[in-house]
Amino acid sequence: METCYMTDSGRVRSHNEDSVTILKNDSNEYLLVVADGMGGHRKGEVASSIAVSHLGKRFNDTPSIGSKLDAVNWLNDNINEINGEILEYGEENVDSKGLGTTIVVALLTKNYLIFGNIGDSSGFVLKNGKLHKVTHDHTLVSLLVDAGNLTEEEAKSHPKKNVLMKALGAAEKVDVDIFDVIDLEFDAIMLCSDGLTNMLTEEQIEKVLIDEELTALEKVEKLIRKCNARGGNDNISIAYLSRNGEQI
Numbered sequence: 001m002e003t004c005y006m007t008d009s010g011r012v013r014s015h016n017e018d019s020v021t022i023l024k025n026d027s028n029e030y031l032l033v034v035a036d037g038m039g040g041h042r043k044g045e046v047a048s049s050i051a052v053s054h055l056g057k058r059f060n061d062t063p064s065i066g067s068k069l070d071a072v073n074w075l076n077d078n079i080n081e082i083n084g085e086i087l088e089y090g091e092e093n094v095d096s097k098g099l100g101t102t103i104v105v106a107l108l109t110k111n112y113l114i115f116g117n118i119g120d121s122s123g124f125v126l127k128n129g130k131l132h133k134v135t136h137d138h139t140l141v142s143l144l145v146d147a148g149n150l151t152e153e154e155a156k157s158h159p160k161k162n163v164l165m166k167a168l169g170a171a172e173k174v175d176v177d178i179f180d181v182i183d184l185e186f187d188a189i190m191l192c193s194d195g196l197t198n199m200l201t202e203e204q205i206e207k208v209l210i211d212e213e214l215t216a217l218e219k220v221e222k223l224i225r226k227c228n229a230r231g232g233n234d235n236i237s238i239a240y241l242s243r244n245g246e247q248i
Contacts, residue, residue, distance in 0.1 A: 004216040011232030017044035018237040019052040027064040036193040039099040047101035086169035100169030126188040131206040138166035195234035
């Protein structure tokens, strides 16, 4: 396995509100997380850090995630705990009231791969040279596309394309969407914040990821450079795991 994660503030934002990590436990299980904080002066970076730190600590304290059902329950329980922590932080720190974060998570074991997400950070798998989006964005335009009121092309340039319908810290109760990847014959996993997907098309991202001459680090660095060359309008975070032909 080859892994790399990186976050960059971009060329416009004065600070970085994203948090990202990849962890491996003693059972050879992997946790990948990207969280995109919201709130600006309301400390979105605190919310994303709470989310990633909480999941990381719980993962490191767990010898094995267990079965797929155990993993789903583990994600649900921890996401709800994180939501509570963010709400509590907002209540205790008046200047931070209203902070929140998206989150996208991947849990990989020898028996399964599951994704969980809230918001518009994305999870992908790469297979046979093709990039496949696994997660579904919780945005206004996604709802409009699903309802048939917008096309995919119209959604890309819609003035409200970044309006979120769900985020951690936005409500007392939040449900994480779980996606079960049935086909485990994939080549790589990529999680990212919308700072990547808003600047590069999936085809442009795919072209970098399938370049066999690049290491995982070089691929991630190249994607970030490309975003910044196109304006770098947002923070950019990527977590990338390449199997390099290995079995888990």
